[in-house]
Amino acid sequence: MSSPQSLPRWADILLVPILSLLLAFLISALVILAIGEDPWEAVKLMVSGSLGSTYGWGYTLYYATNFLFTGLAFAVAFHAAMFNIGAEGQATMGGLGVALVCMALPWPHWTLALPAAMVGGALFGAAWAFIPAWLQAKRGSHIVITTIMFNFIAASVMTYMLSHVLRPPTSMDPATPRFPAGTNLPTMHEILAPLGIEFSRSAPLNITFFIAIIATFGVWILIWRTRLGYEIRAFGKSGPAAVYAGISPVKITVIAMLISGGLSGLMAVNNVMGEAERLVLNSVEGAGFIGIAVALMGRNHPAGIAVAAVLFGFLYQGGAELALWTSIPREMIVVIQALVILFTGALDNMVRLPLEMLFKSLRRRS
Amino acid sequence: MDIATLVQILESTLRLATPLLFACLAGIVTERAGIFDIGLEGKLLVSAFFSAAFAYYSGSAWVGLLVGILSSVAFSILHGLASITFRGNQLISGVAINFLASGMTVVIAQSWFGQGGRTPSLTAEMRFGRLHVPGAEAVADVPVLGSIAQIVTGHSILVYLGLLCVPLIWYMLYRTRFGLRLRAVGENPEAVDTAGVSVVKMRYAAVIIAGVLCGIGGVYLSTSLSAGFVREMSAGRGYIALAAMIFAKWRPWQALGAVLLFGMLEAIANRFPNLDLGIITIPNQFMTALPYILTVIILAGFIGKAIPPRAGGEPYVKER
Numbered sequence: 001m002s003s004p005q006s007l008p009r010w011a012d013i014l015l016v017p018i019l020s021l022l023l024a025f026l027i028s029a030l031v032i033l034a035i036g037e038d039p040w041e042a043v044k045l046m047v048s049g050s051l052g053s054t055y056g057w058g059y060t061l062y063y064a065t066n067f068l069f070t071g072l073a074f075a076v077a078f079h080a081a082m083f084n085i086g087a088e089g090q091a092t093m094g095g096l097g098v099a100l101v102c103m104a105l106p107w108p109h110w111t112l113a114l115p116a117a118m119v120g121g122a123l124f125g126a127a128w129a130f131i132p133a134w135l136q137a138k139r140g141s142h143i144v145i146t147t148i149m150f151n152f153i154a155a156s157v158m159t160y161m162l163s164h165v166l167r168p169p170t171s172m173d174p175a176t177p178r179f180p181a182g183t184n185l186p187t188m189h190e191i192l193a194p195l196g197i198e199f200s201r202s203a204p205l206n207i208t209f210f211i212a213i214i215a216t217f218g219v220w221i222l223i224w225r226t227r228l229g230y231e232i233r234a235f236g237k238s239g240p241a242a243v244y245a246g247i248s249p250v251k252i253t254v255i256a257m258l259i260s261g262g263l264s265g266l267m268a269v270n271n272v273m274g275e276a277e278r279l280v281l282n283s284v285e286g287a288g289f290i291g292i293a294v295a296l297m298g299r300n301h302p303a304g305i306a307v308a309a310v311l312f313g314f315l316y317q318g319g320a321e322l323a324l325w326t327s328i329p330r331e332m333i334v335v336i337q338a339l340v341i342l343f344t345g346a347l348d349n350m351v352r353l354p355l356e357m358l359f360k361s362l363r364r365r366s
Numbered sequence: 367m368d369i370a371t372l373v374q375i376l377e378s379t380l381r382l383a384t385p386l387l388f389a390c391l392a393g394i395v396t397e398r399a400g401i402f403d404i405g406l407e408g409k410l411l412v413s414a415f416f417s418a419a420f421a422y423y424s425g426s427a428w429v430g431l432l433v434g435i436l437s438s439v440a441f442s443i444l445h446g447l448a449s450i451t452f453r454g455n456q457l458i459s460g461v462a463i464n465f466l467a468s469g470m471t472v473v474i475a476q477s478w479f480g481q482g483g484r485t486p487s488l489t490a491e492m493r494f495g496r497l498h499v500p501g502a503e504a505v506a507d508v509p510v511l512g513s514i515a516q517i518v519t520g521h522s523i524l525v526y527l528g529l530l531c532v533p534l535i536w537y538m539l540y541r542t543r544f545g546l547r548l549r550a551v552g553e554n555p556e557a558v559d560t561a562g563v564s565v566v567k568m569r570y571a572a573v574i575i576a577g578v579l580c581g582i583g584g585v586y587l588s589t590s591l592s593a594g595f596v597r598e599m600s601a602g603r604g605y606i607a608l609a610a611m612i613f614a615k616w617r618p619w620q621a622l623g624a625v626l627l628f629g630m631l632e633a634i635a636n637r638f639p640n641l642d643l644g645i646i647t648i649p650n651q652f653m654t655a656l657p658y659i660l661t662v663i664i665l666a667g668f669i670g671k672a673i674p675p676r677a678g679g680e681p682y683v684k685e686r
Contacts, residue, residue: 163651
């Protein structure tokens, strides 16, 4: 096995993920070809549908906001060497927290409702991550399995809450009633209109986008500029060494997972409060799992995660456009997403090893 | 609750436990060899689709069985490539496989059949018929024996194959040289390597066996339990199988017990959407969540300790 230094830094950060991504896209193109559609036409449709108008951008960045939260959530846990596959369940519970806050009071204005809903979402998400974290730290149960189980338990809790507790008695639909008007967040259209900038009225992009950007900076500062972040990274690199340095594994495991769950829970501010304005079944729509792909592609760095989140936002909106205008079903995005995870995550060495050999032979020649 | 209802529930317990059993045994074989396999769900799904599609094209359930197994084994080899050959993260590979199956089955089904991501319904000859245990008819009127016979008889042949796999896998793991080596590879691969046995080959063998087992489980879903493929028809069964595997502490006979328990929970939840116990009514959602809750409790070590194979999840790097 070759040492990690055998690739230059730029190749490690840029070349490897880009080549992996190209491989994933190439195979996706072959799949599109195989089902009798033109991949080039598909790409043009995706680009124009997701980036060609403020409507398209409004959707692309709306999805990207969701993926930013879940991607950051995965990355924080990953820095502490934990594979938090439970963002889906944590975001589901975050939705419950946001909904309970929104319906608890007749909120007069969104400026009051937003901070409260953020606290509600983050608390519920963090609480849902706390149990697996505590079990991992204290009882040694594997966090991957417990978080998977908690995703399913969250889905059951949500079905129960919506069909038995929160559903208005007059409705058959397992969903909460519409939140009071005072909780409706300003959309990008409303934010940009006073500045004289035209933005699509029907796109769901809202003020939560800016919260996601702040969260991205926040995670960067946390991981690379604070003592806690240092402890998280030290623990992630080597548990025994961290213990020797006086870092408590229980504390770091629990805190990292609380932050991770809190970030997942915050996502609900975007999709539940910002877009749907009520709580419905399966509101997370797999964004928790996409966070894994986003974090892997972004190399668990906030800057990389931001780029990857926009890329996946583009894939999502573009895929929806494809389903609308061609016979390519919406599930094609899931295939592309799977291939991206496979190539940038699991088959990383398939690209990396030949590149290392190439660079080694180049160095020998010079 | 009368006898007829009880018999009905036990009968459907056996039916619902079968796909879990195949996936659970598959999980046991790979994890015993040191490879985490959270891609059981994806393999069930991909096999369910391809078996239904080819059973429909060929008109024979047996062709479906073969193609279903092949598709699941192909996914297994992909998992092996990522986690054994390229030493990637086994969890990430599993996540990718689940997504790939979930998306691919719908995309291909839509392209082949154009029915919104499903296969056409299979007729009787494209499915596995009911197999009647000889003598079951004769004792039908005997009080207890008749009820038992009614539970055991009249299932798809794959149900009996599943039950047969339990002693077979047990024998393979505990009574053959191959099984000893397979378990050793999951506990201490260095030792196996020193003894001159290829860790890579053993691990590939394990994932391929798991692919075959998972494949049969998937075939059962679309050609026995239902009549055709619908999107996401595995419905989390791969994860419940994972839960059952931990519940059984990676042992085949206990796995049978675990999947029967989880199958019975599903059967009861299906039969009684809201279980009325007199004092309280247990909602359906609680029954659905119960396997997962039980697994968390088991994993936490409150009921015995579940210790996974020691080298699980670690790619093996040969010393130079």
